[in-house]
Every structure is written in C-alpha cells, then in structure tokens.
C-alpha cells in the first residue's frame with residue numbers, strides 16, 4: 425500500500441474535488457486525489473452502450489453558468505446547442521395531447537395563475553442569499569412549511585400549482601414537494617437567480633459538451649497525472665487533529681491522514697469532496713463535533729431515472745416536434761431531444777422521479793423497458809416503441825452516489841444546520857455542488873466550490 429505525503433488530500437474525483445486539486449496545483453501546492461470508483465467524474469459519466477453515446481449523468485450547460493463556461497474555454501472544450509426547433513408536446517391530466525410553442529396550452533386563467541405564483545416565488549427568492557439562505561430573517565419559519573402546502577395556500581388552480589411544483593420538485597430537487605420546505609425551494613430558485621432560469625429550456629438546457637460532460641473531469645485528471653489522482657481508492661477513515669483551529673496538541677498546525685484502500689495520504693488539510701449524504705460513510709477519528717454528526721443525517725439524495733432511447737433517425741423532427749414534452753402525471757414527466765449534433769441517429773431523454781422511479785425499478789426488466797417506452801410513445805407516437813438502444817441511469821444503486829441528481833435538506837434542516845455546511849472542521853474542508861450557492865446542484869456549482877475551496881486553503885496555508 426502506497427503512503428504519500430502532500431499539502432492537501434482531496435477525497436472524491438468529481439468536478440468539485442478535481443477543480444479544487446486543479447487550482448491548488450496551479451498555486452504550487454502538492455495534492456493527492458483519492459477516488460473510490462475506477463473512473464473520475466462522479467455524477468458526470470459518458471459512455472458508449474450498444475453502439476450509442478449516452479450521457480448517464482449531468483450533461484447540460486445553462487447559458488448563465490459562467491464558471492463552467494469559463495472552465496470549458498480554459499480546457500479548450502467545444503460545445504454544441506441542443507436541438508430545439510418545432511413544437512413541444514403537453515399532455516394534460518385528461519390524457520389529451522397538445523402541441524405548443526411558447527406558453528403552456530392551458531386556459532387563460534391558469535396561465536395568469538402560473539404568472540402570479542412565479543411572481544410570488546421570485547419575490548421571496550430575491551430576498552434569499554443562495555450562499556446563506558439560513559440568514560433570511562424568516563428562515564426558520566419558511567423552513568417549516570412544506571413547499572406543496574405553500575403553493576396550495578397561494579392558489580386554488582390545481583393545474584397551475586402542478587406546473588410550478590413540477591419545475592422545483594420533479595425538475596430540480598427530484599423529491600416530492602411535501603418532503604422539502606419553502607426555504608429549500610427558494611434556495612433552488614435563488615441559486616439560478618430567478619425562476620425563469622429554471623423553466624426556460626433555452627437557458628437551462630442550452631448546450632452540451634462535445635465528447636460528453638465527463639470528459640471535462642477526465643481532462644483535468646489527465647493534466648493532474650497518475651501521481652495525483654488515485655482511482656479505486658475509497659477513503660474509509662480520516663484521522664484528524666482535534667483542538668482549536670485544527671492545531672495538534674503540540675501547537676503545530678493540524679494534520680490529517682486519509683486511509684484509502686490502496687493509498688494512505690498524510691496532509692496538512694483534507695477536502696471532503698463527496699456528496700453530503702455520504703459524509704457518514706467515512707469514519708472520522710476523532711469523531712466529528714456533535715452538531716455535524718446530527719446535521720449530516722438530514723441531507724439526502726433525491727431520486728430520478730434518466731431514461732434514454734436511441735432511434736435510427738430523430739423521427740419526431742419530421743412531425744415538426746422539437747422533442748420537448750411535459751406531462752406532470754405521466755410516468756416520464758418531461759422529455760427532450762438528446763441527439764448529439766451531427767449524429768444521424770436520434771435520441772430522446774426523459775425523466776422519472778421519486779416514487780415513480782421506485783415503482784419502475786420494482787418491475788421485471790422487460791416490463792420496465794416497455795413501461796418507459798410506452799410513456800415515450802405518449803409524446804411521440806408508436807415509433808418511439810422501437811429503439812435501437814435503450815438505457816436507464818441507475819444512480820440509486822451506485823454505492824458512491826446513492827441517488828440523483830443531488831442532496832438536499834429535509835424539512836427544517838437547511839435553517840437549522842445549513843450554516844455549518846461550508847465551515848471547515850479543523851483541517852477538514854467540504855466541497856460539493858450540493859453545498860454551493862450559485863450553481864447549486866449543478867456542475868457549475870462544483871466548479872465554483874472547487875475554485876473557492878482552493879482559495880480558502882491558500883489563505884489557510886498563509887495563516
């Protein structure tokens with residue numbers, strides 16, 4: 425087993441950990457990154473399955489995600505635009521299929537009600553600092569109210585509620601809206617500045633990375649080299665020096681030893697760059713302070729299946745369809761054209777959230793496939809039943825993730841423990857897209873928190 429000595433040990437080679445390592449090495453610090461999996465990229469993962477290219481994890485770049493876009497330029501990565509010509513599909517609660525462009529094909533009064541709800545959301549979100557939502561004067565009160573109850577207290581229009589609810593609950597947190605608070609929903613909105621940035625697919629799902637989003641992490645890791653990035657090395661135990669500011673008993677700055685399966689690293693600081701729901705999978709010696717041990721039990725992953733089917737051609741385009749579709753009560757509640765630009769074959773991606781995802785996994789494989797494809801057919805017709813390749817992303821069974829897209833607090837947790845999440849414990853720092861303000865739960869957030877954590881460590885080294 426290798427024993428290494430470094431300035432900083434980073435646990436996790438997702439974008440947050442790799443970005444921390446990139447900026448630290450650029451600043452002249454020595455770093456080791458220990459990664460549990462046999463690959464880098466964490467929740468970004470691009471692979472060829474049955475001859476087709478699949479983005480299994482995070483893939484889209486929003487037009488307002490400046491930090492990620494700057495990184496893509498820095499790495500010389502190319503991007504392409506998502507196909508978006510033509511009509512979208514909306515399947516209403518009665519099962520009727522409508523095509524539309526612009527506003528949802530719902531009644532005038534429902535449209536007005538959606539506008540009113542969005543205004544209320546934006547008004548409240550504008551008062552929230554995404555980097556510190558717990559500082560809002562009414563944080564505790566807003567964190568006690570279920571997002572679903574709040575929407576129902578503002579409107580009686582079930583369709584308007586369902587549409588607004590969908591974007592935050594199914595679309596982002598991938599949890600049912602009775603399980604998270606208004607404050608948690610406001611953090612989501614504030615992290616993207618306003619609600620429009622979460623619903624306007626022109627902004628949200630603007631571009632993709634040529635070669636796949638995982639290639640961003642792969643390039644960073646390749647530039648860091650094998651001496652820095654160690655794969656297949658889950659960190660089981662972190663020994664850290666207790667005491668004030670992490671100082672050891674002899675007054676020297678604290679040290680930390682990360683025990684990975686193949687490598688042990690002793691360093692001045694550690695960056696725990698794993699999703700918050702996995703903090704407790706590591707043993708800390710001594711144990712973390714009591715408030716952390718409690719807090720870490722209140723951040724959990726949402727659950728969504730990213731379902732994708734490839735076809736000989738993007739046949740829906742011939743019918744004047746963009747590939748975009750919504751049906752909040754369908755098994756697959758939203759769909760998009762996921763064809764790689766210039767590729768002859770077409771691809772549809774759809775999302776199955778929460779309890780519906782659990783139900784889908786409970787089915788035998790053939791039934792599961794049929795159920796998902798029938799849902800695709802509800803949007804695009806019978807041709808959708810005959811794909812040439814089909815894949816369901818199963819992040820819920822990945823030991824080093826355990827859900828998708830990201831971790832969020834349960835009711836009351838954000839106001840009670842959020843203020844601890846970015847604070848170091850002695851020599852231990854924490855970095856994840858799931859504890860970041862701007863770009864929260866997105867690759868952009870990982871880029872930001874990695875950069876920020878490296879800067880904070882630089883300050884700590886100089887202290």
Ligand code: FAD
Nearest residue numbers: 436438439440460466467482483484659824857865866867
């Ligand atoms: P992770 O990527 O989770 O990285 C953490 C790393 O730590 C992993 O590599 C893990 O293996 C490793 N690890 C865990 N425990 C240990 C341990 N004990 N020892 C060593 N290593 C450990 N974002 C977007 O911007 N656009 C999208 O379109 C988008 N779509 C998504 C679709 C899906 C299906 C999913 C799952 C996510 C999506 N996201 C999207 C979110 C985005 O992928 C994440 O926010 C981001 O990749 C998280 O990066 P991270 O480095 O913070 O965490």
